[in-house]
Amino acid sequence: MHKEQAANMSNYLTYQGKYKGLLGWITSTDHKRIGLLYLYSILTMFSVGVLLGLAMKLELLAPGKTIMDAQTYNSTFTVHGVIMIFMVVVPGLPAVFGNFLMPIMIGAKDVAFPKLNLLSWYLYVAGVFLVLAALFFGNGAPDTGWTFYAPYSFKTGTNLLPAVFGAFVLGFSSILTGLNFLVTIHRMRCPGMKWTKLPLFVWTLYGTAWIQLLATPVVGITLVLIALERLFGVGVFDPALGGDPILYQHLFWIYSHPAVYIMILPAMGAISEIIPTFAQKQVFGYKAIIASTMAIAFVGYLVWGHHMFTAGMSGTAQYYFSLLTFIVAIPSAIKVFNWISTMYKGSINVQTPLYWAASFIFVFMIGGLSGLVLGALATDVHVHDTAFVVAHFHYIVFGGTGFAFMAAIHYWFPKIYGRMYDKGWANAGWLVFFIGFLALYTPMFYLGMMGMPRRYYDYMKEFQGGNILSTFGSWILATGLVIIIVNLVKSARHGTPAEMDPWHSKTLEWQVSSPPSVENFDEIPEIAENDGPYNYK
Amino acid sequence: MYSPEITQASNFVKGVDQAFLVILGISFLFLIGLTVVMIWFLYRYNRKRNPVATQIHGSTSLEIIWTVVPFLLTMVMFYYGWAGWKPMTKAPKDAMEITVYGRMWNFNYEYANGRRTDTLYLPKDQAVKLNLKAMDVLHSFYIPAFRVKQDMVPGKKDNFMWFEPQRVGNYEIFCTEYCGLSHSYMYSTAKVMEAAEFEKWMTDTTQLAAEVAAMEAPGAAGKKIMQNIGCFACHTVDGTKLVGPSFKGIWGHEVSVITDGQKRTITVDEDYIKKSIYDPNADLVDGFMKGLMVSYQGQLKDEDIAEIIEYLKTVK
Structure with a gap:
């Protein structure tokens, strides 16, 4: 394509190819449009998950029946978990912001395999429908918890096999995205974009892609074993057939623990972009942050057993899993130290993305430090499978990944839509959400320490105080969420037009127009020796 | 319940609570310290007060310090976690054995003399080994006051927990592995009695007769x-x-x-x-x-x- 033509072409939002309207979007292989397809599908599933979560908290407002019976409650937390994990946080940042930004950040016109990229989105949608169908056709919605532990899941869920198949299809979408990103990052960097000049968000996508590629196939192995057992009666997991239910737990967590790092690594990457931009300062310890990313990606494979300290593993295995869990905590700590040091002597412009990033650091620290309680053997025995774990997990996945997602969407919003959000409402939304978040999850730490088990439809009167606070928190959080979403949707349509580089950042995506043109760059950029993603003057 | 007034309900409470104290102590120190520093930086280096940033690329010595110090601290935490847990893994030979049956959705207990109950009667200051038998799906036997928890796995051999109750009283027992519809109603009570009283309860046929009379x-x-x-x-x-x-x-x-x-x-x-x-x-x-x-x-x-x-x- 000629330069002049490209320059004259409209941006990726208004571009009109072979098809108009919706069809023009769902047949587009443009990485930016695919990123937005993911954004809208993920937000849809997220809304469903939030409503289910609110219903659960309302039920727990008082002991005994509040709004639903036990069977409905058990199904509610199961579907909430399945949707939030497999359809929201696992694809989350890589599929949305990775797709939209990574090619621009490395100076490429698209990912290495644009058609495969679109196929990944179709697989995601197919996986969503498969899992939802498995959930709702059959003997009602499943009530197994998102972990589908054997043998209960084999007794109750006649639809276990299709549900795991759906998870596998979702996983395949994840594998293909990972593969695509790996090839893109290896092969499509623009001239001068050395590995040591790669933005940190791209580095975390790189680490994540390896996990997606290597850990996700375990879901496939589990699927084959479940099929062998269900269809041919080979005893693998079900003790009634001579199988071992603990083997199921191992296979489940060999995938699902690294999956937690799929969720959190890109979130850390987004934070590593936002802090230098708003501090107008070189990121502190660029190489240390990269090293810690790769260390997390590697050691993260080897700690799954910490989910099973009370399951009845051998003592030696417990010892090593505990030790490795403490070791995987260190790279996360290194990141926190470097982020805070980046603020030192900066010239800090406190904007909405930075509010989210700073509160991310705070809630992520609480999530990470409470993880140490769960990684130590003696303390884990006491709080395992109690509300404490639910609090820890939500602090990491909702506090970590969720806050980073919010930081990222506000940060890159002017780039994506070419318009600026209303800053006053955005800050108000953050504050309400943050207060709601703390009120919702902090009491669960306390309840867990007191001994309240998780997945509890009903509870003893002594646990009520904490539960009331938590339920109130859920309403505050939901209010904040509504403010944020309404503000973003309105601003995407009517916000003031954004400049190319409203935050004065140095990474490549801010050197192209807002919104970017269809092919991102008229001319492939070249990175000079003195340039870099964080070279502020 | 995890509350200070019954801290010595079993022999494991001290080790577990010590691990809690060490880990939570270090954690709070870091959380508060780092949060204060972060808020101070956000205030002090706000562009109103500091219009021009000083470019600093990093510091190898700092990176080494904040890798090594957290490493040592996590090893301390790991040690306390391990030390508090190790004694749980091996029951003393002279422990009194009780079989616990877990099924959807209740626990019941069988004593050596064949007595069966729905409440776990325990003697004070006597090591007790519970042989855990899950009859249908996974359950988990959890006595918060004793700081013990063990999953009950159907078909698993050598599935046990042990402890020594050290304080007379009634303690809640919960199932902590989700097991279906009435999971949250699967609970029971551990009733710790003075050794002599327990002995009487175990062997006293007149009490049995009284129970029969009531029947x-x-x-x-x-x-x-x-x-x-x-x-x-x-x-x-x-x-x-x-x-x-x-x-x-x-x-x-x-x-x-x-x-x-x-x-x-x-x-x-x-x-x-x-x-x-x-x-x-x-x-x-x-x-x-x-x-x-x-x-x-x-x-x-x-x-x-x-x-x-x-x-x-x-x-x-």
């Missing part, structure tokens, strides 16, 4: 057996439908059951009740889920079932 009413013995083994978690006697059918007025009445996929009508008699206890899914009452109840073969003797039948005759 003079027709069917009372059967009712007690059913309470102990947990029938009423799923079956009511007032006509309310739970997971299983209600016992109200079933004796001698006709019920519609599914046998090998065929619907048929039978009359509830001694044979049917016995079959329903030993092979619950063979003649399944129409409208109820298969597979929720497991066989009580080996759990109940024929004499027990005779008592249960006597009781069911009285439920009108």
Whole structure:
């Protein structure tokens, strides 16, 4: 394509190819449009998950029946978990912001395999429908918890096999995205974009892609074993057939623990972009942050057993899993130290993305430090499978990944839509959400320490105080969420037009127009020796 | 319950709470310290106060310090976690053994002399080893006050926990592995007694006789057996439908059951009740889920079932 033509072409939002309207979007292989397809599908599933979560908290407002019976409650937390994990946080940042930004950040016109990229989105949608169908056709919605532990899941869920198949299809979408990103990052960097000049968000996508590629196939192995057992009666997991239910737990967590790092690594990457931009300062310890990313990606494979300290593993295995869990905590700590040091002597412009990033650091620290309680053997025995774990997990996945997602969407919003959000409402939304978040999850730490088990439809009167606070928190959080979403949707349509580089950042995506043109760059950029993603003057 | 006034309820409390103290202490120190520093930086280096940033690329010595120091601290935490947990893994040889049966959705206990209860009676200052037997799905046996928890895995050999109760009192026992519909109602109580009192409870036949005397009413013995083994978690006697059918007025009445996929009508008699206890899914009452109840073969003797039948005759 000629330069002049490209320059004259409209941006990726208004571009009109072979098809108009919706069809023009769902047949587009443009990485930016695919990123937005993911954004809208993920937000849809997220809304469903939030409503289910609110219903659960309302039920727990008082002991005994509040709004639903036990069977409905058990199904509610199961579907909430399945949707939030497999359809929201696992694809989350890589599929949305990775797709939209990574090619621009490395100076490429698209990912290495644009058609495969679109196929990944179709697989995601197919996986969503498969899992939802498995959930709702059959003997009602499943009530197994998102972990589908054997043998209960084999007794109750006649639809276990299709549900795991759906998870596998979702996983395949994840594998293909990972593969695509790996090839893109290896092969499509623009001239001068050395590995040591790669933005940190791209580095975390790189680490994540390896996990997606290597850990996700375990879901496939589990699927084959479940099929062998269900269809041919080979005893693998079900003790009634001579199988071992603990083997199921191992296979489940060999995938699902690294999956937690799929969720959190890109979130850390987004934070590593936002802090230098708003501090107008070189990121502190660029190489240390990269090293810690790769260390997390590697050691993260080897700690799954910490989910099973009370399951009845051998003592030696417990010892090593505990030790490795403490070791995987260190790279996360290194990141926190470097982020805070980046603020030192900066010239800090406190904007909405930075509010989210700073509160991310705070809630992520609480999530990470409470993880140490769960990684130590003696303390884990006491709080395992109690509300404490639910609090820890939500602090990491909702506090970590969720806050980073919010930081990222506000940060890159002017780039994506070419318009600026209303800053006053955005800050108000953050504050309400943050207060709601703390009120919702902090009491669960306390309840867990007191001994309240998780997945509890009903509870003893002594646990009520904490539960009331938590339920109130859920309403505050939901209010904040509504403010944020309404503000973003309105601003995407009517916000003031954004400049190319409203935050004065140095990474490549801010050197192209807002919104970017269809092919991102008229001319492939070249990175000079003195340039870099964080070279502020 | 985790509260200071009953900190010494078992021999493990000290080790576990010490690990909590060390880990939470270090954690709070870091959380508060880093948050204060971050907020200070956000204030002090705000662009109003500091219009031009000073570019700093990093510091190798700082990176080394904040890798090594957290590493050492995590190793300290790991040590306390390990030290508090290690003694839980091996029960002393002279421990008193009690078998715990876990099933949807109750626990019950069998003592060496064959006594069965729905409350865990324990002697103070005596090591106790609980042999855990899950009859259907995964459960987890959790006594928060004792700081002990162990999953109950069906078919697993050598599934046990041990502890030494050190304070007289009643303590809650929860199931902490999600096990279906009534998971949150699967709880029980550990009642710790002075050793002498416990001994009396275990061996005192007059007390047994007193219990029997209290059971003079027709069917009372059967009712007690059913309470102990947990029938009423799923079956009511007032006509309310739970997971299983209600016992109200079933004796001698006709019920519609599914046998090998065929619907048929039978009359509830001694044979049917016995079959329903030993092979619950063979003649399944129409409208109820298969597979929720497991066989009580080996759990109940024929004499027990005779008592249960006597009781069911009285439920009108």
